[in-house]
Amino acid sequence: MAYWFWVFLFYSLAGCFLERAYAHRATGEEHPVRRCLLFLPLCPVYGLGVMAVLALPVSMRQGLWLPIAGAVVTTVVEFLYHWACEAWLGVKFWDYSGVPGNLQGRVCVPFSLAWGALTAVALWLIQPPLETLIARIPPVVTYLMLLVFTADVVCSVRILSVTHSVTALRGQT
Structure with missing residues (x-):
């Protein structure tokens, strides 16, 4: 169980940095707005996407099947994540409505291809190498990080469910 938690955290953190780099490059903003659920620098859709791909049968994670399966599975995760945030919390973290090949503004072909890569x-x-690193993490560190993560989820979800505003989560008015 600790393995999956650390995979989720690592890829959520990497996804947050990737989002910031992409947003900075695309918009030129010095401090682009984060489009994720939590206070911590984590974008859970990335962690969930990689976990879903790792849960696939080994045969689908080999050779050229991996980018294809990765694109499909992570696009499904992205769609469901966006739908859940919108349905349960009343917020949208992104909108691909202006991008060709989008589905309800939740997913689009260009980003599905990026997911595959x-x-x-x-x-x-x-x-x-991440698996080697995860194997070395002491259980007490996992428990402490789980406590911090859980507190973040509870606070973030509470704020979003009351305000339905991403800007409220960021402490902006």
């Missing part, structure tokens, strides 16, 4: 890079290059 990202999952291939993650599983081929990052995952093997």
Whole structure:
């Protein structure tokens, strides 16, 4: 169980940094707005996406199947994550309505292709050393991080469920 928790945290953190870099590059803003659920620098959709790909049968995670399966599975995760945030919390963290090939503004073809490439890079290059690192994390560190993460989720979800505002989560008016 600790393994999955650390995989989720690592890729959520990496996703947050990737989002910031992409937003900075695309918009030119010095401090682009984070589009994620938590106070911590984590974008859970990335962690959930990689976890879903890792849960696939090994045969679907090998060779050219990986980017294809990665694109499909992570796009489904992205769609469901967006739908859940909108349905349960009343917030939208992104909107692809203006992007060609979008589905209800929740997912789009260009980002689905990017997901495929990202999952291939993650599983081929990052995952093997990450697994070695995760195996060395003491249980007490896992429990402490789980406590911090749980507190973050409870506070973030409470704020969003009351305000339905991403700006309220960021402490903006």
